[in-house]
Amino acid sequence: MKKIYPFLILFFLTGIMTAQDRPQPKPGNAPVVNIKKPQTFVLANGMKVLVVENHKLPKVSFNLTLDNAPFTEGNKKGVDDLTSSLIGNGTKKTTKEAFNEEIDFYGANINFTSQGAFASSLSKYSGRVLELLAEGALQPNFTQTEFDKEKAKLLEGLKAEEKSVPAIANRVVDVLAFGKNHPSGEYLSEETVKNVTLADVQANYNTYFVPENAYLVIIGDVKFKDVKPAVEKLFGGWKKQAAPKNTYPNPENASKLQIDFVDVPNAVQSEISLVNTVNLRMGDPDFFPAVIANQILGGDFNSYLNMNLREQHAWTYGANSSIGSGKYVTKFKASSAVRNTVTDSAVVQFIKEIKRIRTEKVSDDVLKNVKAGYIGRFVMQVEKPQAVARYALNIETEKLPADFYEKYIQTINNVTADDIYRVANKYFLLDNMRIVIAGKGSDVIAGLEKTQIPIYYFDKYGNPVEKPATKKDAPSNVTAQTVFQNYIKAIGGEKAVTAVKTLYMNGSTTVPQAPTPLTFTSKLDSKGKMMVSLSMGTMNLMKQVVNEKGAYVEQQGQRKNLEGDDLKDMKANAAPFEELQLAKRTDLKVDSIEPINGSDAYAIKDGKITYFYDIKSGLKVAESKVREQGGKSVTQITNFNDYKEVKGVKVPFNLIQNVGFELDIKMSDIKINEGVSDADFL
Numbered sequence: 001m002k003k004i005y006p007f008l009i010l011f012f013l014t015g016i017m018t019a020q021d022r023p024q025p026k027p028g029n030a031p032v033v034n035i036k037k038p039q040t041f042v043l044a045n046g047m048k049v050l051v052v053e054n055h056k057l058p059k060v061s062f063n064l065t066l067d068n069a070p071f072t073e074g075n076k077k078g079v080d081d082l083t084s085s086l087i088g089n090g091t092k093k094t095t096k097e098a099f100n101e102e103i104d105f106y107g108a109n110i111n112f113t114s115q116g117a118f119a120s121s122l123s124k125y126s127g128r129v130l131e132l133l134a135e136g137a138l139q140p141n142f143t144q145t146e147f148d149k150e151k152a153k154l155l156e157g158l159k160a161e162e163k164s165v166p167a168i169a170n171r172v173v174d175v176l177a178f179g180k181n182h183p184s185g186e187y188l189s190e191e192t193v194k195n196v197t198l199a200d201v202q203a204n205y206n207t208y209f210v211p212e213n214a215y216l217v218i219i220g221d222v223k224f225k226d227v228k229p230a231v232e233k234l235f236g237g238w239k240k241q242a243a244p245k246n247t248y249p250n251p252e253n254a255s256k257l258q259i260d261f262v263d264v265p266n267a268v269q270s271e272i273s274l275v276n277t278v279n280l281r282m283g284d285p286d287f288f289p290a291v292i293a294n295q296i297l298g299g300d301f302n303s304y305l306n307m308n309l310r311e312q313h314a315w316t317y318g319a320n321s322s323i324g325s326g327k328y329v330t331k332f333k334a335s336s337a338v339r340n341t342v343t344d345s346a347v348v349q350f351i352k353e354i355k356r357i358r359t360e361k362v363s364d365d366v367l368k369n370v371k372a373g374y375i376g377r378f379v380m381q382v383e384k385p386q387a388v389a390r391y392a393l394n395i396e397t398e399k400l401p402a403d404f405y406e407k408y409i410q411t412i413n414n415v416t417a418d419d420i421y422r423v424a425n426k427y428f429l430l431d432n433m434r435i436v437i438a439g440k441g442s443d444v445i446a447g448l449e450k451t452q453i454p455i456y457y458f459d460k461y462g463n464p465v466e467k468p469a470t471k472k473d474a475p476s477n478v479t480a481q482t483v484f485q486n487y488i489k490a491i492g493g494e495k496a497v498t499a500v501k502t503l504y505m506n507g508s509t510t511v512p513q514a515p516t517p518l519t520f521t522s523k524l525d526s527k528g529k530m531m532v533s534l535s536m537g538t539m540n541l542m543k544q545v546v547n548e549k550g551a552y553v554e555q556q557g558q559r560k561n562l563e564g565d566d567l568k569d570m571k572a573n574a575a576p577f578e579e580l581q582l583a584k585r586t587d588l589k590v591d592s593i594e595p596i597n598g599s600d601a602y603a604i605k606d607g608k609i610t611y612f613y614d615i616k617s618g619l620k621v622a623e624s625k626v627r628e629q630g631g632k633s634v635t636q637i638t639n640f641n642d643y644k645e646v647k648g649v650k651v652p653f654n655l656i657q658n659v660g661f662e663l664d665i666k667m668s669d670i671k672i673n674e675g676v677s678d679a680d681f682l
Helices: 006-020 079-086 096-106 123-138 144-161 165-178 190-195 198-208 224-235 287-299 304-312 340-359 364-382 385-397 408-413 417-427 441-449 480-491 494-498 564-573
Strands: 039-042 048-053 059-066 109-113 116-122 214-220 258-263 269-278 319-323 330-339 434-439 455-458 502-509 518-525 529-536 539-547 550-555 558-561 590-596 599-606 609-614 620-629 632-646 649-658 662-672
Touching: 048 224, 048 385, 059 123, 059 385, 079 144, 079 198, 096 123, 109 123, 116 123, 123 224, 144 190, 144 198, 165 258, 165 269, 165 330, 165 434, 214 224, 214 385, 258 441, 269 340, 287 304, 287 319, 287 330, 287 340, 287 364, 287 408, 287 417, 304 319, 304 330, 304 340, 330 340, 340 417, 340 434, 340 441, 364 385, 364 408, 364 417, 434 441, 441 455, 480 494, 480 599, 480 609, 480 649, 502 649, 539 564, 550 564, 590 609, 599 620, 632 662
Parallel strands: 048 214, 258 434, 258 455
Antiparallel strands: 039 048, 059 116, 059 214, 109 116, 269 330, 269 434, 319 330, 502 518, 502 662, 518 529, 529 539, 539 550, 550 558, 590 599, 599 609, 609 620, 620 632, 632 649, 649 662
16 A cells, blocks of 8 residues: 655655755844843842843743753653653642633643743733743642643653654664663663653653742843842742762763664665764853754755765755754764665765765855854844743853853854864864764665675664665565455455545654645555645645546646656555555565564565565565656655554554654544545545
C-alpha cells in the first residue's frame, strides 16, 4: 500500500523552503542603541526583581526565571518535564478551567515551567495578571488525574519518536558528548518516565522551585513605585530556600577524530553531527570572536558549510553549526541531514570546511558582512521587550558588566580575522571531534570506511555495539509469490482483501515552516482510481488524482497533467492493495533479507521500487523508491506502522515518509467500502 506520491510533497516542500531559506539582504549601518537600565530590589527570601519602565505601548510582560544549577534525574528522568507540564494546571485556590478562563477574558498570555513563568497583558490588566502568575507559580495544584494525563502524553511522544532518525541522532550526540550521568547527557525513556510518581513531581517542585536564585523581570507600561509593593505582597511569603548545588565532572572529548555510527535501518537520510564540548561564558574575551566564527562556519545562509553542502553540492536543505555558551559546559555542533548515497562525501566536506576556518584567515569582505548581519539582528531584537528582559537577566546571571549590551556593537566590530583564526582552533576541536552519524548502515558504512577515519558503533541509546550486519541472502525456498500471499493472509485473507472496493483514509501531519498541522486525505477505488490531498484548514494545498482519463497533480490552483513514467507510477499507486496483482507475477523474486526497524524483512525489487515484508508477521513494513531529482538519484522510503483491523482487514494507521525530513502521518479515520464516490476522482 503506497498512498503518497513523493513529488507531490516535494512540490509543496520546495515552495516553503525557497520562501523561508533564501539569503537575506545585507543590512546597512547599525544605529546606536540605548538599552534602558532596570530599577532593582531584592526580597528577603532572595528573589531579585528588575523593573524596566517603557510607556510607549500599554503592555507589560513578567518573566520569572529560576537560575538553578542543572541536575540529573537518574532512573526517574522525566520528573522535571512532568513538573513543567503540571504547573499552571489550576491552583490550590482556582480550578484549571476557571484559571484559564480568566486569562482568556483578559486576553493575556501566561506560561509555566519548572524553571519559572512568563506572562504578558495590556497594562490595565497587569495587576491581576501578576496575581495570577504568582498564584499559578507558588500554589500549584498537582492532582493524580492531571498527572496521569500528562504522563500518558509524554509516553505517547516518546513512542512517536522511537523510529525518528533525528530524535535518535540528537539523543546519541548528547549521550556521547556529555555521558549518561551528566545533566546534558541524560535522556528520557519509557522506563524512566514510568518510574515517576505524583509524589516525585511534588518533591521536585518543593526542592527546586525556590526563591534563592529567582529573578522576576518586569518590562512595560508600569511604574516602579506601584509594582514594588505589589511584588512584595505577592512573593514576599515565598519561603526562603536554596536549591541543591550539584556539580559534575567536565565531560571529555574524543581522543581523536572518530566516527560514532548508529545504525537506523529505516533511514533514507543520514543525520550527521560533528560535535565537541566547550566551556565558553558570555563574559569571556573569546565570546564575541567565537560566535562570529560560528556564523562564518555555519550560522548564516552564506556560511562555509551551507554554501558547500547545499548550494554547491545540493546534498541537503541546509547545513549549519552552533556554539553554546553559559555558566556550564555546552557544545559546538555542526550538522546536516544528507542522502545516504552522499554520506561519506558530506563527512569529507564538513571536515574540509572546519579545516578551512582553522587554517585560512577569513576574508575582510566575509568578516564585514557577517558582523553587519549579526549587528542588524541584534538591533531588531533590542526593540522587543522579551529581548530586553533577557539582556537584563543575562547581566545578572552571567555576571556581565553593566554596559555589556551598550558596547555590544562596538565589541563585535572589534573582532578581527586573527581573532577568528584563534578561536576556531580553540573551540572547533577537529582533532578531538566526534562525527556522530545516524543512518542506514547497509547503505553507508562501506563508503565511510573509505574515509580512513576510525569508526565505532553504538545503538540508539549510545551503548557500544558490534558492527551491524548488512543484507543477507534469502532462503532459496522463499519466493516473491509466497511473500505476497503471506502478506495478504496476514492482513485478513484473500477473500476479505478482494472484497475491499474502496479505501478512505484521513489523518494529519506537520511539515517544516507550516504554521498549523495539515490534513491528509486518501481515497482509492479498486477500479484504478485514486485521490490524495493535503490541506490546511479549509484551504486545499495539494491534490493528486488518477482516473480513467489519466492523472494530474494540482498545487494551489496550478494543475500539471502527468505523462510517461510519472503517469505509470501514479497508476501503479491507484490500488487499495497492489499485492493482489503482484502475487500473480512470476518475474519478481526475493532480493535479500534486510533489517527494517529492528526486525528482518524480505526485500522484493520491482524496477526502482523495493517492497519490505516483515519475516515474522508477514506485514509490509516499508517501501522504497528511487527517483530522479535535479539530475541525481534520490531514494524515498515510506514506513508502514500501527496496523489495525477495519472490517476484517488490517491497515496501517501510521505512515512515515522521508522527503528531506520525516513526514509522519497519523490516521484518525479509515473506512472500507464507504466514504468514497466517483465524484472524488474528477
